[in-house]
Amino acid sequence: MVKKAAAIKEVLTTSYKGVRDFYPEDMYFEKYMFAAMRHTAENFGYVEYGASILEPAELYQAKTGEEIVNEQTYTFTDRGGREVTLRPEMTPTVARMIAAKRRELSFPLRWYSIPNLFRYEQPQRGRLREHFQLNLDIFGVESERADIEVVSVAYQLLKNLGAEDADFEIKISDRNLLNYFWDSISLPISKRRKIEKIIDKKAKMPDEEFRKNIEAEAGKRAAKIIEALDSGHAFMEAIGSAESPEIAKRLINIVDGLSKLGVTNVIFCPTLVRGFDYYSGFIFEIFDKDPSNSRSLFGGGRYDNLLKIFGAELVPAVGFGVGDVTLLDFLSTHKLLPEYRSSTFLCLAVLDDEYEFADILAEKIRDSGVSVAIDYSEKSIGDKIKKASTDKIPYFAVIGSTEVKSRTIKVKKLEDRSETSFPINEAGLHALTDYIFKI
Amino acid sequence: MVKKAAAIKEVLTTSYKGVRDFYPEDMYFEKYMFAAMRHTAENFGYVEYGASILEPAELYQAKTGEEIVNEQTYTFTDRGGREVTLRPEMTPTVARMIAAKRRELSFPLRWYSIPNLFRYEQPQRGRLREHFQLNLDIFGVESERADIEVVSVAYQLLKNLGAEDADFEIKISDRNLLNYFWDSISLPISKRRKIEKIIDKKAKMPDEEFRKNIEAEAGKRAAKIIEALDSGHAFMEAIGSAESPEIAKRLINIVDGLSKLGVTNVIFCPTLVRGFDYYSGFIFEIFDKDPSNSRSLFGGGRYDNLLKIFGAELVPAVGFGVGDVTLLDFLSTHKLLPEYRSSTFLCLAVLDDEYEFADILAEKIRDSGVSVAIDYSEKSIGDKIKKASTDKIPYFAVIGSTEVKSRTIKVKKLEDRSETSFPINEAGLHALTDYIFKI
Numbered sequence: 107m108v109k110k111a112a113a114i115k116e117v118l119t120t121s122y123k124g125v126r127d128f129y130p131e132d133m134y135f136e137k138y139m140f141a142a143m144r145h146t147a148e149n150f151g152y153v154e155y156g157a158s159i160l161e162p163a164e165l166y167q168a169k170t171g172e173e174i175v176n177e178q179t180y181t182f183t184d185r186g187g188r189e190v191t192l193r194p195e196m197t198p199t200v201a202r203m204i205a206a207k208r209r210e211l212s213f214p215l216r217w218y219s220i221p222n223l224f225r226y227e228q229p230q231r232g233r234l235r236e237h238f239q240l241n242l243d244i245f246g247v248e249s250e251r252a253d254i255e256v257v258s259v260a261y262q263l264l265k266n267l268g269a270e271d272a273d274f275e276i277k278i279s280d281r282n283l284l285n286y287f288w289d290s291i292s293l294p295i296s297k298r299r300k301i302e303k304i305i306d307k308k309a310k311m312p313d314e315e316f317r318k319n320i321e322a323e324a325g326k327r328a329a330k331i332i333e334a335l336d337s338g339h340a341f342m343e344a345i346g347s348a349e350s351p352e353i354a355k356r357l358i359n360i361v362d363g364l365s366k367l368g369v370t371n372v373i374f375c376p377t378l379v380r381g382f383d384y385y386s387g388f389i390f391e392i393f394d395k396d397p398s399n400s401r402s403l404f405g406g407g408r409y410d411n412l413l414k415i416f417g418a419e420l421v422p423a424v425g426f427g428v429g430d431v432t433l434l435d436f437l438s439t440h441k442l443l444p445e446y447r448s449s450t451f452l453c454l455a456v457l458d459d460e461y462e463f464a465d466i467l468a469e470k471i472r473d474s475g476v477s478v479a480i481d482y483s484e485k486s487i488g489d490k491i492k493k494a495s496t497d498k499i500p501y502f503a504v505i506g507s508t509e510v511k512s513r514t515i516k517v518k519k520l521e522d523r524s525e526t527s528f529p530i531n532e533a534g535l536h537a538l539t540d541y542i543f544k545i
Numbered sequence: 546m547v548k549k550a551a552a553i554k555e556v557l558t559t560s561y562k563g564v565r566d567f568y569p570e571d572m573y574f575e576k577y578m579f580a581a582m583r584h585t586a587e588n589f590g591y592v593e594y595g596a597s598i599l600e601p602a603e604l605y606q607a608k609t610g611e612e613i614v615n616e617q618t619y620t621f622t623d624r625g626g627r628e629v630t631l632r633p634e635m636t637p638t639v640a641r642m643i644a645a646k647r648r649e650l651s652f653p654l655r656w657y658s659i660p661n662l663f664r665y666e667q668p669q670r671g672r673l674r675e676h677f678q679l680n681l682d683i684f685g686v687e688s689e690r691a692d693i694e695v696v697s698v699a700y701q702l703l704k705n706l707g708a709e710d711a712d713f714e715i716k717i718s719d720r721n722l723l724n725y726f727w728d729s730i731s732l733p734i735s736k737r738r739k740i741e742k743i744i745d746k747k748a749k750m751p752d753e754e755f756r757k758n759i760e761a762e763a764g765k766r767a768a769k770i771i772e773a774l775d776s777g778h779a780f781m782e783a784i785g786s787a788e789s790p791e792i793a794k795r796l797i798n799i800v801d802g803l804s805k806l807g808v809t810n811v812i813f814c815p816t817l818v819r820g821f822d823y824y825s826g827f828i829f830e831i832f833d834k835d836p837s838n839s840r841s842l843f844g845g846g847r848y849d850n851l852l853k854i855f856g857a858e859l860v861p862a863v864g865f866g867v868g869d870v871t872l873l874d875f876l877s878t879h880k881l882l883p884e885y886r887s888s889t890f891l892c893l894a895v896l897d898d899e900y901e902f903a904d905i906l907a908e909k910i911r912d913s914g915v916s917v918a919i920d921y922s923e924k925s926i927g928d929k930i931k932k933a934s935t936d937k938i939p940y941f942a943v944i945g946s947t948e949v950k951s952r953t954i955k956v957k958k959l960e961d962r963s964e965t966s967f968p969i970n971e972a973g974l975h976a977l978t979d980y981i982f983k984i
Binding site for chain 1: 557558559560561562564565566567568569571572575576587588589590591592593594595596597598599600601603604619621622623624625627629641642644645646651652653655656661663665674675685686688690691693694802805806854855887888889892900901904905908911914916917918919920921922932935936
């Protein structure tokens with residue numbers, strides 16, 4: 107009985123498998139990444155939008171790769187009999203929103219969002235059942251200036267987070283190059299998507315398994331495909347005869363444009379495949395150069411035809427997503443995370459029941475923008491100081507009858523234990539604010 | 546066929562019933578409210594935490610009111626056979642998190658979060674299937690100082706959003722007062738919770754329906770209950786004989802403490818009932834005085850026993866929630882919402898294919914913190930100015946061969962069409978930044 111009760115309690119304190127609890131320190135790093143995402147996106151003129159995680163299931167049945175709808179989504183029937191899906195990605199949602207108001211909206215649009223997304227899969231490094239993702243897109247610009255811009259926003263986000271060019275690599279290609287290759291080896295249309303999905307997962311399986319999977323789908327053409335993938339040269343030769351010059355020119359323009367903006371860690375990777383069916387041209391992924399993080403950090407590209415599903419006229423679109431789980435792994439691997447600090451600046455410990463005085467004083471200090479927590483506990487002063495240190499609150503002061511009588515507050519800087527006194531009056535509290543903000 | 550296709554498209558562009566799409570203007574107001582919530586909470590020393598919306602269904606079966614689990618939650622079985630619930634409220638989650646790490650955490654804790662919450666119900670004014678809510682709690686303080694503090698944080702949030710004292714009313718009570726009343730009329734324990742739930746919904750039904758509902762549950766005691774509710778005096782008389790002086794003293798201390806902090810729009814409301822079973826003492830709600838918003842804006846109270854469910858020792862806790870839907874109605878009713886403004890400061894329109902020059906210039910301006918969007922469209926300059934105005938971007942400039950040759954940029958303030966020129970060099974761009982930030 108006792109054992110059973112303990113087991114129940116343990117179940118109850120455990121979160122759902124594959125999702126995270128964000129204790130204040132975890133939340134600090136989430137907020138740090140989100141702030142950099144918002145700052146970078148807005149700096150480039152993107153405005154934030156949002157939507158519910160609940161979407162009608164039809165939205166995904168209409169457009170995304172079948173794998174997503176059939177094997178990996180959280181889809182259920184609500185109490186009114188409607189099929190609902192927890193969004194596995196944001197692109198269908200933003201396409202739906204834009205299609206719904208396409209007559210009122212004035213293009214081009216630069217939009218971003220930081221949604222949480224859901225996939226039912228085995229949790230593993232870099233991959234959870236719920237993650238957050240910055241999604242950033244330009245709608246209404248056909249030219250490669252937009253492709254250049256979204257890549258440079260991605261680049262700038264990493265730079266703003268402290269990364270060096272050598273820490274990451276931007277792989278680019280065009281979704282149609284692969285089609286030219288399939289044409290050159292006369293691969294039946296019906297086989298193409300399946301083989302592309304295998305190629306997309308190449309990095310995640312042993313070479314032998316990869317060869318077997320390709321053979322199972324491509325039969326006698328497997329050797330040719332594997333050779334072409336192993337050697338970019340063989341690949342280019344194979345498609346060289348096809349009519350790809352326009353795509354090549356556009357890719358060169360993109361590499362040139364990026365280089366002029368100082369973005370030079372760009373590699374042309376003809377076998378790049380993106381997981382979703384809707385990509386229609388330029389595609390890119392950004393990888394950590396550290397081998398411990400093998401999943402792509404960023405993934406994106408052009409999806410000019412997606413809005414047609416909603417009956418909207420063609421709206422050129424290009425964008426990317428970057429997830430919090432892989433980004434946090436990247437920042438942690440490269441030691442780019444800041445130290446945790448509390449959002450509270452000052453802890454006031456109350457002595458001698460001087461609660462009223464402390465409350466009113468705290469209110470005055472808060473008015474000047476300094477965040478103040480009052481420790482109402484019965485702990486000793488020593489323990490209160492210890493707690494404030496553990497909580498990473500930088501300043502500490504006592505309010506007791508001595509302070510009330512002398513109308514003086516002595517502020518201790520917990521980092522070095524130095525103390526500074528301030529009279530409790532208007533000028534004194536001004537001086538205290540200045541002192542604290544000069545951290 | 547065409548008709549059917551059109552119908553499908555319409556379905557596809559509609560969001561799920563009872564949830565919201567946040568276009569950039571909608572998002573602006575959400576962000577405005579969230580920023581005020583974060584600022585106020587952190588100013589009082591609260592630190593932010595977070596958690597997934599997915600919770601094991603057992604978490605709710607173990608503790609909350611039955612209504613929630615049985616009729617209003619989104620609960621489904623995942624692909625692995627686990628029962629999952631989309632959280633309908635945050636309190637069980639935060640209690641679970643604290644119980645899980647109670648040995649590492651140092652109390653008292655001041656924690657806040659802005660989760661989204663889900664309930665399956667008919668959407669109506671102030672009530673949707675998904676809403677966001679500021680949840681703010683102190684754990685580990687038994688004294689009424691904590692009750693006073695959470696109410697004053699709620700009060701300060703409304704003041705920070707521009708509200709006047711006359712715009713809202715804080716109703717307080719103690720969950721146990723009602724118990725004393727039930728004792729005084731010898732109401733069987735089995736009837737109490739049901740009758741409390743009817744009282745909780747009193748404002749939402751006609752008097753006649755209310756009377757009938759009470760009669761159905763309370764039989765011959767109905768008249769006494771209704772009389773007591775109609776007259777606070779009758780209520781107090783009925784419980785006067787019971788042993789409530791301690792509760793009364795505590796409530797008086799809370800009213801006094803709030804008054805000394807300048808919070809005076811507080812009303813003692815003995816019939817206040819909160820929807821959840823776990824409240825154990827002090828409770829409060831804040832109401833808009835405008836009759837068009839009848840739902841409570843804030844609701845909260847003490848739930849000292851909740852953590853015991855998880856096998857943790859008793860942890861005193863008090864906190865509140867305030868939802869974005871009702872808060873937005875409040876701000877809009879009292880005309881307290883700011884005007885929408887873009888997060889983009891400057892729109893650069895490119896002429897004569899000077900894209901490269903514009904891109905590099907934009908990058909330099911962005912470095913100084915000014916957000917710049919480049920208009921890559923083929924529109925006329927007039928239309929580009931119109932678009933920037935519609936988007937509420939305050940400044941506009943053209944980059945064409947004239948500007949490249951003269952190395953001068955002419956910035957138009959769209960509000961009054963005034964123009965100011967800046968040389969394109971380090972000093973000039975400094976001056977431009979100063980000019981724009983002096984909005």
